[in-house]
Amino acid sequence: MKASARIAAASACLLGASIAAAADLTVSVRDLGGAPIEDAVVFVYEASGKFAPPKEPAVMDQIDKTFVPRVLAILAGTKVRFPNKDDIHHHVYSFSKARKFDLPLYKGEPTDPIAFETPGLAKLGCNIHDWMMGYVLILENPYFAKTAKDGTAHLKNVPAGTYKLALWSDRRKEPVEQALKTVSIGKDEKVSFKLAFGPLKLPKPPAVKAYK
Amino acid sequence: MKTALLIALLASAPAGASKFDDVESSSKIPAWLKVSGLVDGRAYTAGREDSWLRQGTGRLRYGGSNGHDAARLSLSQASLVLDADLWSKASFHLHTNLTTDPPADHSPIGIFEAFLQADRKYYGTGVRARAGALMPLLSWEHPDGAWSTRYTLTPSAIGSWVGEDVRVFGVEAVAERPIVKPVVGRFTFGTFIGGDQIGRLLWYRSWALHDYQADIAARYSTPNGTIRPFSEIDGRAGYYVRGDVDILEQLAQVGAGYWTNNGHNGQGRGAGGPVALPGPPVPGPGLPGPNLIGADAEAYRTEVQHIGAKAEWKRLTVITQTMKVTIQRANGGPIDWSDAFLLASYQWKKWRASARYDRFWATNLDYGFAWTLFGAYDFDVRNQLAAEWVYLSARPGEPVFPRSQVDRLFQINYRLRF
Ligand SMILES: [Cu+2]
Numbered sequence: 001m002k003a004s005a006r007i008a009a010a011s012a013c014l015l016g017a018s019i020a021a022a023a024d025l026t027v028s029v030r031d032l033g034g035a036p037i038e039d040a041v042v043f044v045y046e047a048s049g050k051f052a053p054p055k056e057p058a059v060m061d062q063i064d065k066t067f068v069p070r071v072l073a074i075l076a077g078t079k080v081r082f083p084n085k086d087d088i089h090h091h092v093y094s095f096s097k098a099r100k101f102d103l104p105l106y107k108g109e110p111t112d113p114i115a116f117e118t119p120g121l122a123k124l125g126c127n128i129h130d131w132m133m134g135y136v137l138i139l140e141n142p143y144f145a146k147t148a149k150d151g152t153a154h155l156k157n158v159p160a161g162t163y164k165l166a167l168w169s170d171r172r173k174e175p176v177e178q179a180l181k182t183v184s185i186g187k188d189e190k191v192s193f194k195l196a197f198g199p200l201k202l203p204k205p206p207a208v209k210a211y212k
Numbered sequence: 213m214k215t216a217l218l219i220a221l222l223a224s225a226p227a228g229a230s231k232f233d234d235v236e237s238s239s240k241i242p243a244w245l246k247v248s249g250l251v252d253g254r255a256y257t258a259g260r261e262d263s264w265l266r267q268g269t270g271r272l273r274y275g276g277s278n279g280h281d282a283a284r285l286s287l288s289q290a291s292l293v294l295d296a297d298l299w300s301k302a303s304f305h306l307h308t309n310l311t312t313d314p315p316a317d318h319s320p321i322g323i324f325e326a327f328l329q330a331d332r333k334y335y336g337t338g339v340r341a342r343a344g345a346l347m348p349l350l351s352w353e354h355p356d357g358a359w360s361t362r363y364t365l366t367p368s369a370i371g372s373w374v375g376e377d378v379r380v381f382g383v384e385a386v387a388e389r390p391i392v393k394p395v396v397g398r399f400t401f402g403t404f405i406g407g408d409q410i411g412r413l414l415w416y417r418s419w420a421l422h423d424y425q426a427d428i429a430a431r432y433s434t435p436n437g438t439i440r441p442f443s444e445i446d447g448r449a450g451y452y453v454r455g456d457v458d459i460l461e462q463l464a465q466v467g468a469g470y471w472t473n474n475g476h477n478g479q480g481r482g483a484g485g486p487v488a489l490p491g492p493p494v495p496g497p498g499l500p501g502p503n504l505i506g507a508d509a510e511a512y513r514t515e516v517q518h519i520g521a522k523a524e525w526k527r528l529t530v531i532t533q534t535m536k537v538t539i540q541r542a543n544g545g546p547i548d549w550s551d552a553f554l555l556a557s558y559q560w561k562k563w564r565a566s567a568r569y570d571r572f573w574a575t576n577l578d579y580g581f582a583w584t585l586f587g588a589y590d591f592d593v594r595n596q597l598a599a600e601w602v603y604l605s606a607r608p609g610e611p612v613f614p615r616s617q618v619d620r621l622f623q624i625n626y627r628l629r630f
Contacts, residue, residue: 088462089524093593098231102592104561105527120231127593137232168232175230201243207331207338208388208398209458 023185025155028192029147029167036151037197039071040169041137043144044158045180051142053077057113060124060134062090065205067124067134071170075142079113091127098122098138121168133203137168160186171197246295249630250358252365256623257283264417265315265424267435271604272621273366273422274313287312288423288625291324291358302330305344307358309425315432322427324359325379337389345381345428348402348452348471350374352520352531353555357629359425363529363566364586365600365625368553369419370518370535376426377413377441378471380404380450391457398456400469407473408445411514411539414549419572421582421604445511446476452516468519475513475540513540531555549574557586564588572606580606580617596627 029037057079061068065086074080084090084107092110093102098120103110105128116122116138124134137144143163145153164180172179172195183191241247262268262275276282290310297303307324314320327344347359351371356362359375367375382404391397416434432439454469520533534552550573557566566586573579582605588598604619 087460091593095592095594100592102562102590104590105559121233125593166232176232177230198243206340207333208340208386209338209396209461 022157022159023189025158025165025183025185025188026190027145027147027153027155027165027167028190029151029153029169030192030194031197032194034194036147036149037169037171038147038149038151039069040147040151040153040167040171040193041071041073041139041144042147042153042155042165042167042193043073043139044141044155045164045166045176047141047143047159047163049141051075051140053079057081059083060136061085062092062126062132065090065126065129065132066203067132069146070133070202071135071137071146073137073139073144073146074116075144076119076138076140077115077117078138079115080136081109081113083109089128090132092124093127094122094124094136096120096122099136129205131203131205133201135170158185165191167193167195169197171200173198244297247630248293248295248357249291250289250360251291251628252287252289252625254286254288254623254625255283256286256621257281258622259618259620261617261619263422264420264434265313265422265432267316267433269617270619271417271420271422271606271617272602272619273424274621274623275619289358289360289425291360293358298328301332302328304328309358309427311424313424315424317433318431319427319429322429324425324427326428337387339388340386341383343383345379346384347374348378348380348384349400349454349467350378350469350471350516350518350535352467352522352533360627361423363531363555363557363564364568364584365598365623366421366423366584366602366621368533368555368568368584369421369551369570369572369582370533370553372421372423373414373419373537373551376420376422376424376430377410378407379426379428379430379442380452381406381428381442382449394460396458396461398458398467400454400456401451403449403451405449406442406444407450407514408475408511409439409443410441410473411512411537411549412439413441414537414574415512415539415541415547418574418578418606418608419549419551419570419580421570421584421602448474448476448511450474462524464521464523466519466521469517471516471518473512473514475511510541513546514538515540527559529555529557529559531557547575547577549578562590564590578606578608580604594629596625596629598625598627599623600625 027042029040053075058074059081060072061083063085082092089105089107091105094100098118099116099122101114119138119140122136126132143155143158145155147153162184165183166176166180168176179195256274258274258276260276260279261270262277263270268275292308294306295303306326309324310321325346327342327346329342331340351374353361353367353371361367382402384402386400388398430441450473452471456467458465515538518535522531532554537549538546540546553568553570555568568584570582583603586600588596590596600623602621607616
């Protein structure tokens with residue numbers, strides 16, 4: 001399985017998009033009113049194969065008491081660094097089923113990156129700054145992308161075939177299974193999601209420091 | 213953010229939930245409501261004197277019984293805190309407490325704070341307004357949710373007194389803005405009614421160290437009568453002011469303030485003159501004179517001056533605060549009740565160790581000190597196992613209570629936050 005994925009990746013690499021083995025897909029995500037949705041993750045819901053996580057860890061910064069990026073999508077098995085770029089301490093934690101962890105009071109780089117092995121959602125918080133909020137979405141295959149400000153995401157090098165495409169956003173309460181879209185890679189070049197989204201809730205620090 | 217646990221208890225995730233779901237927002241608790249709180253369960257052994265909370269002479273939260281040491285279990289505090297967003301800029305805060313060890317003859321359940329709050333930024337100045345039953349900012353030791361202590365279980369004599377005896381029913385405004393980078397200044401003003409018998413507890417018992425938190429209907433039944441600290445007697449509103457400066461956010465903070473109930477020197481509402489109270493004020497735990505507490509109708513003029521500072525450097529936190537409570541009654545001069553403490557707390561990974569020294573005195577009436585040693589292990593941000601030892605020694609002045617008093621308490625506490 002691993003070998004075939006590697007061959008597919010290698011051939012995609014060598015031959016680019018000129019063969020039907022793999023193709024790109026542009027996904028547009030909008031709400032019912034047509035407004036673009038940022039920070040939504042579109043991903044292939046199920047893909048056969050085993051996928052080795054990248055060797056380089058992903059990064060979830062803390063800058064000015066904010067998780068940067070707000071939403072981080074990774075392949076299961078990826079390690080994530082949590083560098084603190086502020087002058088003050090943070091205490092990052094997750095109580096989510098997919099990955100529970102606790103990084104007590106640190107400045108700079110906490111010792112080791114955290115590995116996220118189980119697919120699912122890890123919601124991040126900070127024990128010092130209650131309002132800090134971030135998400136790590138842990139996915140089963142590498143065919144995912146996050147929407148930019150204009151609401152579009154670009155999935156690269158997806159092997160040809162028919163898939164269910166899923167969408168995750170912190171602004172949606174419904175299970176992702178309720179909005180799966182069938183796409184045919186190699187045939188479709190563009191798909192769009194038009195769904196109901198809740199209000200964007202950006203973490204907002206209190207106007208007056210809470211005397212902590 | 214800390215609601216997941218409670219939600220897991222109250223509502224299971226809906227059927228057909230995906231692993232990519234956010235368990236918290238798919239629960240039945242609406243997004244505009246935040247539920248949090250804590251549960252403190254405790255095992256302790258305490259010295260012979262029973263606590264003042266149960267009409268004894270001990271000055272700690274727990275004591276022995278019938279002159280013997282005691283070892284018991286206690287649900288020292290369970291708090292439920294609701295924060296509801298009313299509209300975009302305003303919220304309602306409700307904090308209720310439950311304990312198996314309330315003061316004698318008092319309900320185990322009560323409301324600690326209930327207020328409306330609004331905050332927003334105007335051109336770089338943060339403004340926060342609160343209205344309702346609230347705790348004015350006087351303690352440096354209660355930074356965490358549900359007005360809980362972080363560095364020890366038992367707060368200093370100052371923090372203890374604030375928790376047991378101070379609440380205001382009024383409005384408060386705080387303004388905060390950067391002065392010069394990296395210095396932030398903050399100014400607080402509040403005005404309130406109630407609180408005409410705040411201070412009466414000090415008069416009766418002098419300083420104590422404990423973590424009982426009064427509710428807004430606070431009532432202390434003592435051998436010499438019932439103390440209701442929040443009664444309004446003379447119809448005069450009190451007020452408080454406070455100024456704070458923060459340097460580099462957590463590195464150093466200094467704050468000082470003044471608080472008064474503006475009590476009319478012992479005058480009752482419409483009394484037309486001071487209520488005559490025979491005999492000099494004579495405090496001392498367990499030995500109050502017959503006229504010690506005075507008439508329920510008497511408004512105590514209680515003024516509080518306080519200054520404190522906190523520094524956080526790497527894993528070390530140091531806090532010091534001093535407070536002088538001046539109480540003026542109908543007859544006799546004012547008496548000053550003072551406390552100063554120094555606290556050092558060190559956090560290393562999941563461990564914390566703290567030590568605090570308190571020194572307290574009251575003009576010619578009481579003199580004492582207390583040591584508090586604390587150690588804790590945090591399993592995670594919600595679960596903590598802690599042990600604490602408190603030693604208090606006091607020597608109430610002659611001729612009231614000529615023998616010195618020693619109170620001891622050792623407690624092991626499990627704290628669950630949600
Ligand atoms: Cu933080």
